[in-house]
Amino acid sequence: MLFTAVIVVPFVMNVATSFTRWSGVGTPTWVGTQNYVRLFADERFWTSFRNNVALIVAMAIIPTVIGLVLAAALFDYIGKRFGPRTASALRAAYYLPQVLPVAVAGVVWGWMLHPTYGAVNQIFGLKVNWLGDPDYALATVMAVMVWFQLGYPVVIFMAGLQRADPALHEAAEIDGASWWRRFWHITIPQIRPEIFVVLLTCTIAALKVFGPIFVLTRGGPGNATMVPSYFSYLNFFQKANIGYGSAIATVLALIIVVVTSAFLFLQERKP
């Protein structure tokens, strides 16, 4: 019951509002698909979408790739030659950013990257406006998100590697397979389920990303770091374009459901 009231009803209301023009007060006016027509012609929406793809790269793809190499290196080299304590200490260091609320991570970096007194500029003797220059803003936010996300795949992949059969690795080593070949042909196939889970959860997180954008850049400068979630927030609470904001949120929800189903479908098909 409660579930219906808090999730189903609001979602249906949201979809319904997306076919209206409404400022939040008074009666909504039915406008059919007008919001969607406007959305697909809106340059800002497409920009926000392109930025979102960049954030998927920064939050899902890069951390997964680096995480795989790190997890394998920690597990194969460090864990075996320097003992498991060294490996878990390093793993904890990589994981620490993940324990922060994402908004707090934004506050930390907002301070570090501040154009006048920020630590980064002072240390390197630079005067770069990392978050305020349209040429750098998106890349900076991407770098912050890589820092934030990296620990998650490392921890999950290391847990997966513990399950893997060491005999395969030893056999390949005796046959003279190089570390990279073993990594590619043995390690990766063995933890394929974990890779799927990490890619899926991180992609969804990237599609929903809001906190860091709000704290670091508010979508700016211009639209350099605009993302759909912030774009819908802007329409809801600052421009009072509830209908248009709902249309953006509905499209975002659809994309997330489609991406999730596609991932789950692919995972089912894999042997």
Added chain:
Amino acid sequence: MRRYPILAALTMLAVVMLFPFVIVTFNAFKTPAEYSAGSPLSPPQGLDLDGIIAFWTRVDFGEKLLNSLVISGSVAMLAVVLSVLNAYALGIGRVRGRLWILVLFLVANTLPQEALAYPLYYLAKAAGLYDSKLSVIIVFTVIQAAFGTYLLSAVLGQFPKEILEAARMDGAGRFLALWRIVVPISRPTLSVLVIFFFIWTWNEFFLPLIFLVSNDTQTVPVALGVLQGEKYMDATMSSASALLGIVPAVAFFLIFQRTLTRGITVGAIK
């Protein structure tokens, strides 16, 4: 041997990852004059608490901590109770159409909060709950319980039926069986869920930002996020604010570490 270069590279990376934490801590304890005189890299000469105290009193940080604790604590407890009741009905009670109910819960979990935000905001206003902690508690209890139900019904579905049969023979009703048998046996899973719900709720930003507009209801992440870049925040005060955001999060991590590392694969499902 190639082992030392690899260790060195991995240690370097660890240093880079920890760098912001160290820098924030160093500079939170400096006076503004000391900050502008020296490099941000140098450790503070003394423990200057002015920046931290000034920020603490300015935003009434104690109140923010209390708000976050009340919200996250109630959500964690309520959501686990709700999840257990739901999952018991679905997993053991075998409610009709349970597969579809579970799929619905899973979809609900992946929906972006943006697609619920405005109607929730509107309904909360209509119900007179806007800008109250209660509204956030209700919403997150349901959102977390959607995940909890999905997870627990898988766990309870594998619960040995013989034990429940035996309980029924002894004359235990359904709720007595739940309370005296199912809950104690699944305690490890339930405690992981409580901790996860607590931390997830603590870390939430979007919905609390929308619902908690006045100062005395805000949570820690919302207060910090909104104040970021305010004019009166100088370098050391900003760094103090970042430190105050970091400390509780890292404290929870250290306190719950054992349970968390055990349950992290559970969290991976979300």
